Amino acid sequence: MTSKKGENFSEWYSQAVQKGELADYGPIQGTIAFRPYSYEIWEMIQKEFDARIKKLGHKNAYFPLLIPESLLDKEAEHFETFVPEVFWVAYNGNAKLAEKYAVRPTSETIIYYFMSKWIRSWRDLPLLLNQWCNVLRAEIKATKPFIRTSEFLWQEGHTAHATKEEAEKEVFTILSIYKEIVEGLLAVPVIIGKKSEMEKFAGAVYTTTLEAMMPDGKALQCGTSHFLGQNFSKPFEVSFLDKEEKNDFVYTTSWGISTRLLGALIMVHGDDKGLVLPPKVAPIQAVIVPIYYNEQDKKRILGEAEKIKEELGGIRIEMDTREGYTPGWKFNYWELRGVPLRIEIGPKDIENNQVVISKRIDGKKEKVGRSELKQRIKEELENEQEQMFKKARASLDGSITQVRTFDEFKKVLETKMGFIKVSWCASKECEEGIKNETTATCRAIPFGEQVFSDCVYCGKKAIEVAFFAKSY
Amino acid sequence: MTSKKGENFSEWYSQAVQKGELADYGPIQGTIAFRPYSYEIWEMIQKEFDARIKKLGHKNAYFPLLIPESLLDKEAEHFETFVPEVFWVAYNGNAKLAEKYAVRPTSETIIYYFMSKWIRSWRDLPLLLNQWCNVLRAEIKATKPFIRTSEFLWQEGHTAHATKEEAEKEVFTILSIYKEIVEGLLAVPVIIGKKSEMEKFAGAVYTTTLEAMMPDGKALQCGTSHFLGQNFSKPFEVSFLDKEEKNDFVYTTSWGISTRLLGALIMVHGDDKGLVLPPKVAPIQAVIVPIYYNEQDKKRILGEAEKIKEELGGIRIEMDTREGYTPGWKFNYWELRGVPLRIEIGPKDIENNQVVISKRIDGKKEKVGRSELKQRIKEELENEQEQMFKKARASLDGSITQVRTFDEFKKVLETKMGFIKVSWCASKECEEGIKNETTATCRAIPFGEQVFSDCVYCGKKAIEVAFFAKSY
Numbered sequence: 001m002t003s004k005k006g007e008n009f010s011e012w013y014s015q016a017v018q019k020g021e022l023a024d025y026g027p028i029q030g031t032i033a034f035r036p037y038s039y040e041i042w043e044m045i046q047k048e049f050d051a052r053i054k055k056l057g058h059k060n061a062y063f064p065l066l067i068p069e070s071l072l073d074k075e076a077e078h079f080e081t082f083v084p085e086v087f088w089v090a091y092n093g094n095a096k097l098a099e100k101y102a103v104r105p106t107s108e109t110i111i112y113y114f115m116s117k118w119i120r121s122w123r124d125l126p127l128l129l130n131q132w133c134n135v136l137r138a139e140i141k142a143t144k145p146f147i148r149t150s151e152f153l154w155q156e157g158h159t160a161h162a163t164k165e166e167a168e169k170e171v172f173t174i175l176s177i178y179k180e181i182v183e184g185l186l187a188v189p190v191i192i193g194k195k196s197e198m199e200k201f202a203g204a205v206y207t208t209t210l211e212a213m214m215p216d217g218k219a220l221q222c223g224t225s226h227f228l229g230q231n232f233s234k235p236f237e238v239s240f241l242d243k244e245e246k247n248d249f250v251y252t253t254s255w256g257i258s259t260r261l262l263g264a265l266i267m268v269h270g271d272d273k274g275l276v277l278p279p280k281v282a283p284i285q286a287v288i289v290p291i292y293y294n295e296q297d298k299k300r301i302l303g304e305a306e307k308i309k310e311e312l313g314g315i316r317i318e319m320d321t322r323e324g325y326t327p328g329w330k331f332n333y334w335e336l337r338g339v340p341l342r343i344e345i346g347p348k349d350i351e352n353n354q355v356v357i358s359k360r361i362d363g364k365k366e367k368v369g370r371s372e373l374k375q376r377i378k379e380e381l382e383n384e385q386e387q388m389f390k391k392a393r394a395s396l397d398g399s400i401t402q403v404r405t406f407d408e409f410k411k412v413l414e415t416k417m418g419f420i421k422v423s424w425c426a427s428k429e430c431e432e433g434i435k436n437e438t439t440a441t442c443r444a445i446p447f448g449e450q451v452f453s454d455c456v457y458c459g460k461k462a463i464e465v466a467f468f469a470k471s472y
Numbered sequence: 473m474t475s476k477k478g479e480n481f482s483e484w485y486s487q488a489v490q491k492g493e494l495a496d497y498g499p500i501q502g503t504i505a506f507r508p509y510s511y512e513i514w515e516m517i518q519k520e521f522d523a524r525i526k527k528l529g530h531k532n533a534y535f536p537l538l539i540p541e542s543l544l545d546k547e548a549e550h551f552e553t554f555v556p557e558v559f560w561v562a563y564n565g566n567a568k569l570a571e572k573y574a575v576r577p578t579s580e581t582i583i584y585y586f587m588s589k590w591i592r593s594w595r596d597l598p599l600l601l602n603q604w605c606n607v608l609r610a611e612i613k614a615t616k617p618f619i620r621t622s623e624f625l626w627q628e629g630h631t632a633h634a635t636k637e638e639a640e641k642e643v644f645t646i647l648s649i650y651k652e653i654v655e656g657l658l659a660v661p662v663i664i665g666k667k668s669e670m671e672k673f674a675g676a677v678y679t680t681t682l683e684a685m686m687p688d689g690k691a692l693q694c695g696t697s698h699f700l701g702q703n704f705s706k707p708f709e710v711s712f713l714d715k716e717e718k719n720d721f722v723y724t725t726s727w728g729i730s731t732r733l734l735g736a737l738i739m740v741h742g743d744d745k746g747l748v749l750p751p752k753v754a755p756i757q758a759v760i761v762p763i764y765y766n767e768q769d770k771k772r773i774l775g776e777a778e779k780i781k782e783e784l785g786g787i788r789i790e791m792d793t794r795e796g797y798t799p800g801w802k803f804n805y806w807e808l809r810g811v812p813l814r815i816e817i818g819p820k821d822i823e824n825n826q827v828v829i830s831k832r833i834d835g836k837k838e839k840v841g842r843s844e845l846k847q848r849i850k851e852e853l854e855n856e857q858e859q860m861f862k863k864a865r866a867s868l869d870g871s872i873t874q875v876r877t878f879d880e881f882k883k884v885l886e887t888k889m890g891f892i893k894v895s896w897c898a899s900k901e902c903e904e905g906i907k908n909e910t911t912a913t914c915r916a917i918p919f920g921e922q923v924f925s926d927c928v929y930c931g932k933k934a935i936e937v938a939f940f941a942k943s944y
Contacts, residue, residue, distance in 0.1 A: 024586055024589060024590070026535075026536045026582070026585075026586075027536075027539075027540050027543055027582075027585055028536065028538055028540060028573060031536040031538065032536070033533065033534065033535050033536065033586045034533055034534035034535075035533055035590075036531035036532060036533050036601070039531075039532050039533050039534055040531070040532070043532065059508035059511075059512070060508060060511050060512070060515065061505065061506055061507055061508050061511050062505065062506035062511055062606075062625060063498075063505045063506075064498045064499075064500065064503035064504070064505065064623055065575075065606055065608065065623055066500055066503065066559070066608070066622075066623070067499075068499050068500060071499055083565060083566075084565040084566070085564075085565060086564075086565060087538070087561045087563070087564055087573070088561065088562065088563040088564075089559045089560060089561050089562070089575065090560065090561070090562035090563060091558075091559070091560035091562060091572070092557075092558075092559055092560075092610040093555060093556040093557060093558060093610060094555070094556070100563070101500060101559070103537075103561065103575065110498070110499075113498075113499055114496055114498075114505045117496060118496070118507075123794075129508070133606070134534075134537055134605070134606065136537065136538070138564040138565060150538075151536055151537055151538070153534060322595075
C-alpha cells in the first residue's frame with residue numbers, strides 16, 4: 001500500500017481492492033472481475049440473507065436477462081429513468097433484431113409479465129419471489145469497483161400481496177433484515193428511513209433505504225426496499241379474484257442489496273495497511289505463520305502448526321507454509337488481505353507450549369497457552385467483530401451534524417461533510433434548490449424523529465426531519 | 473396431463489414442464505422463467521457440485537457478462553463457432569457503441585484476459601476457478617425449456633496448470649464428479665467418452681462428454697469437460713515463469729454442466745401422470761394429505777398430521793391443508809409435481825395408529841405403523857432413488873444397438889433409434905458422410921473399448937468404437 005486512507009482516499013481504495021486481490025478491472029469501462037476473495041464474502045452474505053428470507057416463505061426463481069423494449073416501456077416513469085443506462089441488444093448473430101432487447105437494469109417489468117400469468121386468485125397470494133443475478137447499468141462517470149460499476153450482482157425480491165397493509169409490512173420486514181445483515185454481519189452501521197420524492201425508486205409509491213457513511217464524508221446507499229402499491233400491477237395487469245370473487249390488482253414490493261456492500265465493507269473498515277475484514281465474513285479468520293530459520297526447527301514447527309490447525313476446526317484457518325518468503329513479508333501479505341488474526345509459532349513458542357496471536361484490528365500481540373487457544377480465538381473473533389462495529393458506529397454518529405440554517409448546511413459541506421440533519425418542508429422546490437446549490441441530496445427521512453426548526457432551505461414550516469449528504 | 477409420454481413425447485414434455493410449474497415461456501423466443509420448483513432442484517445440484525469442487529481447491533469468482541468483439545475474436549475457431557448465436561449489445565442508452573459487446577456465450581476469452589494479468593510464476597498455479605452464471609446463445613429453432621433455450625444457467629470451470637499432465641488429470645477428475653452428480657443425484661445414467669473432431673468444443677484439443685438417452689431415442693449431452701492445451705493460453709498470452717525461470721504458456725481446461733440437466737431429469741423419469749422426481753433432488757420428498765369429511769374429524773386429524781410432520785424432521789415435508797379441494801384432487805396435484813411419497817391420514821388410520829404411504833414411482837400403497845414411520849420413509853426414499861436409477865440404467869442399456877454395417881445403422885434409426893455402437897475409422901469424411909445421410913452424429917468415443925469390425929461407413933480399418941445417435 002503506497003497511499004494512505006486519510007490522504008488520498010480514492011487511490012487508497014483502488015489499491016486496497018486490487019492489492020487485496022478482491023477485484024480487477026475489465027476490458028469494458030466500469031466492468032470488473034470479482035476475484036475469489038471478494039466473491040467468497042459475497043457468498044457469505046448470500047447464504048445468510050437467503051436462509052432468512054426462505055424461513056419467511058420466500059422462494060428463489062430466475063427470470064430472463066433480456067427484456068423487450070415494449071415491455072420495459074409499460075410503466076413510463078420507470079422506463080424514462082432507466083433508459084439512459086440501459087445496454088441494448090440489437091443483433092442476434094448477424095441479424096438485426098426487429099425490436100431491441102434491454103439487458104436487465106432491474107427486473108420489475110419482466111417479472112410482472114410472468115406474475116400476470118401466474119396469479120389468478122387470492123389462493124396464489126402472497127407470491128414471494130427472489131432472484132440472485134447480475135444486472136447491468138451503463139456507468140460512464142466515476143466508476144469504482146463494487147461501488148459503481150456497469151455490471152453488479154444482487155438479489156432482487158419481488159412480492160405480490162392481496163392487501164396494501166400486507167405489502168407494506170413486507171417492505172419493513174425486509175428493511176429490518178437488511179439492517180441486521182449490514183450491521184450484524186458486515187459491521188457497517190446504517191441510518192434507515194424513507195427516500196424523498198426525488199430520490200425514490202422510479203415507479204414506487206415510496207422507497208425505504210439504508211444509508212452508510214464513508215470515511216471521506218460521502219454517504220453510500222446500502223440497500224432499498226420499495227412499496228410499489230398498484231403502480232406496476234395496473235399497467236402489467238396483475239390482478240386476482242379475492243375471496244368475495246371481486247377482481248382487484250395486487251400490491252407489490254421490490255427490494256435489493258448488491259455487491260456494493262463489499263465496497264462499504266472495504267471503505268469503512270480498511271486502514272493504511274490494507275483491508276480489515278470483520279471476522280463473520282472474513283474468508284480466512286486466522287492465518288498460521290510458522291517461524292523457523294533452519295531445517296531442524298522447520299520440521300517440528302510445521303508439525304506443531306499442523307496440529308494447531310486441526311485443533312482449530314470450525315474456524316476458517318489458513319496456514320502459510322510458502323517457501324522463500326520471510327515471516328515479515330508474510331505478515332504484511334496477510335495484513336493487506338485483512339485477516340482478523342495471525343497465529344505465530346516459533347521455536348520458543350513450542351518450548352513454552354504457547355503461540356503468539358496478533359490482532360489485525362489494532363496490531364496488538366498476545367501470548368496464548370495452547371490449551372486455551374481455541375477458546376481465546378473464538379472470543380477474540382467475536383470481540384473484533386464487536387469492536388469494529390462500535391468503532392464504525394461512533395464514526396457514523398460523529399459524522400452527523402444537526403443544522404438549522406442553510407448557511408450552516410453549506411459550511412458543513414465545506415468542512416467535515418458527513419450527514420447533515422435538518423428539518424425541512426419536503427417540497428420539490430427546496431429539494432431541487434439544495435441539490436443545485438450544493439450537490440448534496442436527501443439520503444433518508446428517518447422514522448419517528450421530531451422536527452426541530454423551520455425548513456432549512458425556505459424557512460417555512462418544516463414537516464419532517466431529513467438527512468442530507470453528498471453521496472456515491 | 474392430456475398427452476401421453478409414449479404417444480406425443482414433445483407435447484407431454486411441454487405439459488410436464490408447465491403444469492408441473494417448473495418453467496414458463498418468456499416474451500422473447502427461447503427464453504424461460506425458472507419457477508421456484510425447478511430453481512430449487514438447480515440449487516440442490518449447485519450445492520452438491522460446489523461442495524465437491526471446493527474440497528478439491530477450486531474457488532468461485534465472477535467475470536463480466538459483456539465481452540468486447542475484439543477479445544472474442546482472438547481465438548479464430550472459437551469465434552467462428554459462436555458468432556452465429558451471439559447476442560450483441562450495440563447501444564448504451566441512446567449512444568451507439570464504438571465496438572459491439574458480446575453477451576457471453578461462454579467465458580473462456582474474458583477469463584483468459586484476466587488470467588494473463590494474474591498469472592506470473594509457477595507459484596500462481598494451478599489456478600482453479602469456477603463461475604456460476606447465466607449464458608446466452610440465440611436459439612431460433614426447436615427451442616425447448618431447459619433443453620435448448622437462448623439463456624441458461626450453468627457453472628463454468630476454468631483452470632490453468634503448469635503441465636499438460638496436470639491439466640489432463642483435471643479434465644478427468646471433473647468428468648468423474650459430473651458422472652457422480654448426474655447418476656447419483658439425478659438418477660440419470662450416462663455414457664462417458666471423448667467427442668469426435670467435429671463435435672468437440674471449438675478451440676479444444678479434445679472434449680470429454682456425458683451422454684444420456686431420452687425416451688424418444690435421442691441422446692442428450694449432459695456435461696462436457698475440455699482439455700484446451702495451450703490453444704487459448706497462446707493467443708491470450710497466459711504465460712508463467714517455471715521453477716527454472718523459463719517462460720512457458722499454461723495448459724488450460726474448461727468444463728460445464730447446466731440447467732439442461734433439469735430437462736434430462738424430467739424426460740427420463742416422468743410418466744403419464746407428470747413429473748417423477750428422484751428423492752435426492754425432490755424439493756418436497758413427502759406430502760402429507762389429511763383426509764376428513766366433517767369438522768369433528770378435521771381437528772384431530774390436522775392435529776395428528778402436524779405431529780407427524782414434526783416427527784419427520786430432516787425429511788423435506790409439505791402438508792396440504794388447503795380448503796375446498798377433495799383428497800383425490802390433491803393426490804393428482806402432487807403426483808403431477810412428482811413428489812416421491814404421499815402420506816395419507818384419515819379417521820381409521822388414527823384409530824389404528826398408522827398412516828398409508830403411497831409411492832409415486834409405482835402407485836403402490838402401504839400401511840405403516842406410526843412408530844416405524846420415519847425409518848420406513850427414509851428407507852423408501854433411498855429405495856425409490858435406487859429403483860429410478862436401475863430402471864433408467866436398464867432403459868439406457870436397452871437403447872444401445874451394436875451394428876457392423878451402414879445398412880444396419882440406418883435401419884436402427886428408422887426403428888428404435890437410441891445409441892448405435894459402431895467401429896469406425898474416425899475420419900472426417902466418414903463422420904460427415906454419416907451425418908449428411910442420417911443426421912445422426914457421433915455422441916461419444918468410449919474409453920477402452922475394443923474395435924469389433926471394420927469402419928461402419930467406409931469399410932476400411934477401424935481404429936476405435938463410437939456411439940452415434942440423433943440428439944437434442
